[in-house]
Amino acid sequence: MIPKPSLTKARSQTFKAFYATIRSLRNRPTEAPADFTPPEENDFILSILRSNPSLRDTRSYLASFGALPNKPQAKSATPPHVPEIVIPPPVHKTSTSLPKISDKQQQVQPSPVITSILNPVYRRTALVKVHGPFTDVQLDSITRGLVYLEKLGLVSVIVVENDDRVIGEPDKRSRIMDEVMRVVTSLERHGARARPVVGPVARLGPKPGGDEFSSDPKCDPPETHAYPHDLVPIRSSLRAGEIPVVAPLALDSFCRSVRVDANDLIAGLASSMMEAAAHDHNHSARSEHEDGTTDPNAIDLTPLRLMIINQHGGVPSYARSGYPHLLINLNQEYEHIQETFDPKWKSSHPTALSDLALARTCLNYMPPASSAIMVSHKSPSSLIGNLITNKPAVSSSLPHALLQGNLRLTPHTPTLLRRGLPIQVIRSLADLDKEKMTALLEQSFGRTLNQDAFYKRLEKSLDFVIIVGDYAGTAIVTNEGRPDSKEAPISYLDKFAVLPSHQGDGTVDFLWVALHDESYGLGHPFSANPNGGKGGMGEGRDLVWRSRSNNPVNKWYFERSTGHMRMGEWVLFWSDAEKHLKIEQGRRGSEALSYIEDWEHGRLARWADEIPKIPSAWK
Incomplete structure (x- = not known):
């Protein structure tokens, strides 16, 4: 008589057989079913769900990224209502056992939400600083997050920076060009279309005649500037559905292409893109088809977000024992943060203060509702939550005891920055x-x-x-x-x-x-x-x-x-x-x-x- 295997052993064998079956199915070169969702798409959906947007957040997001209205509507005193989702009943195949569904019953009106999804999403732009060096795995995590943002309507204008420089290197630009191509390759690996912009898109020096788009005359002007025709490579890339990856180069007074700091270039682009967007608006650049739908290639050059992605994350706070600030009112707290910055943080967060100054300069030109976020390569999914809610990962107004014991507050928690008010x-x-x-x-x-x-x-x-x-x-x-x-x-x-x-x-x-x-x-x-x-x-x-x-x-x-x-x-x-x-x-x-x-x-x-x-x- 053959002895029966124990229950534990049987379960172990069953699990091994199940794992082997799944592994063989995964390696088998067969077509995936129509309802199969790849792992990255699952991650994308989970990132949206984790943001947990409120009704007000949803309305704000749809106002910025939803399909534009075909005709201007009169302003209403009542707030807009979120359309109700209506799921049509499934249509079964006719058979002798099922009643026949009439044509009138089959003509189910699509819900407003489905209609808005099928319409082209109005795309907005974000200025993104990718400050390396990053390993291939880290860069892969960053670009995956940027591709997710593009699916939600926010197209990144990426400026690459790399601190991994060799002292005495004869050609400093070769290393940054290699970094640009790495970012482009990584974006395309995740299904996005990207274009390297290796020519200068700005000019050295503050803009002659001053900045009409500056909201604070006391703020120092950027060290670079650009005219609308200088942004042709970026505009062309965006209209072609590609993510521009820009090298930090600018033209000097002798029309030579020189390497500049990425912060100087991004600050100049913030001002210049605002000017170009205003020029587009004045000339009715938003085109419409004959049927009244929005032009799918229309892109507003107004930068809606500034994203600074680095190795250390946000600005450390004395109030949180070196953990990052959650939300910064730049109008009120800028000087105070600089004064309370611990010298020991200069080694762990070497670019924190310079990035803080960059955010202040850029938000000085960007719309009042815009925000900046400083995030490490370990928290790319938080960019989705910030886009939908425009709020910090953890509210800064929570009781201090709750913030100290909050598991979501880590050394890599992003810092959200706003222009703010006094x-x-x-x-x-x-x-x-x-x-x-x-x-x-x-x-x-x-x-x-x-x-x-x-x-x-x-x-x-x-x-x-x-x-x-x-x-x-x-x-x-x-x-x-x-x-x-x-x-x-x-x-x-x-x-x-x-x-x-x-x-x-x-x-x-x-x-x-x-x-x-x-x-x-x-x-x-x-x-x-x-x-x-x-x-x-x-x-x-x-x-x-x-x-x-x-x-x-x-x-x-x-x-x-x-x-x-x-x-x-x-x-x-x-x-x-x-x-x-x-x-x-x-x-x-x-x-x-x-x-x-x-x-x-x-x-x-x-x-x-x-x-x-x-x-x-x-x-």
Whole structure:
């Protein structure tokens, strides 16, 4: 009698047979089925799903990359609706056992989403700096990410840089030409069409006559410039459906082609491509077919993104123990980041400050909604998330404790940079522009402010007001409680508002970070940001605010609060003073904090008693 094999052995043999079968099928030269998705396509789809875009992010993406409308439509006060996806029923083959489907039933109207996908996607451009040296595997990962972006409508204009130079090399350009061809070959390996641009597309020196597209006159002009006819190789490549890979060359005053720094060339291209795009717009360069559909070769030269891909990633932050900044407001934080840059980071992040300056210069010319991202070769998939959401990989306004323990925050987490807006903190109602503040609050909340009662209350209870830009956003904090009480007043977030035109451009995160630094985050070194307030000095206070239970913003509040309590139609939120928690944790040592500390007893009852008494500010 033959003994039966054990169950474990049988499973092992079954698995080996299954693996051998799969391997043989993979090596067999047969055609793949029609519904087969290659691994790279799976990676592409997963990268889109991981970005987890909100409804607002989706609308913003479709507004930039969706098919252009055939005819101009009147502006509507209501926001655009996302079309509903309608999946038509499957059509079965007719047989004796199935009822016959009539022609009328077979004529299923395609959904608007399918129609928009079938129409050509309006393509936009991005300036990309690929700063090597990279191995073949690293370069393969980078180019795969850039090909994914092209599928989503963002076509890269790549400028190659390579620090792997041999000292005393007679021809410095030969190495950079080899690098250009490596990038081209790698792009084509992933199915894209690429074209090497080995001739100069810019000229040395600032543009004669100044830059009309500069948004900040104080910003130094680029060291190169180009005229619209200089961009013919790039424009020709884009219209032919090819990704241009540009060598960092420029013409000097003697019309000689010289090697320049890639940063100088990219900064000059940012200004020049804006000028060329404006020239195209003025001459109605967007052509249409006779049937009214969008020209599939139409490309807007306006650079929508700046992508800096290097070996070390973003700019290290003193507030995160050398981990990168998540979101940078260049208008407010540029000098502060340079001043707090640790000298030891110059060896690990040698190009961080020069790339920071490059982002500042380029965003000075690019549209206000544009952004720059600094990413390492280890995080190419994050480029897709940034394109769709235009947000950092991890929100910078999350509580610091959550950021420290967040597994998504690594040394290679990308840094997102925006032109941003200045931030100021005022503590006197006399310094407030009531007319602009009223307009901001009424547009943000869609209600009419009871001005007399609101500002009269602020005269007695105002603590401070944070203002972003020219009243593009505000956070109003008041001191609440009975005047005769011996207890410290309650720090209450009375209003938190951002203009609809600035929602989704980073202003909300910039405003909340400033609020954190002036309230419950006081006393920590990472709160010493240049917001015009206390500079991180002082004692933090618990911050309390309320929101209606059906407010769609509550999900955002839940993530940024220490706790919440439901009170009928309201939800009470609070954020504990972080310095107080740190001191208590240090006092206890290895012991965990109690469920309710001694200093927490009675405060919820007090908040629940005082906060509902605050009168409404609306008519």
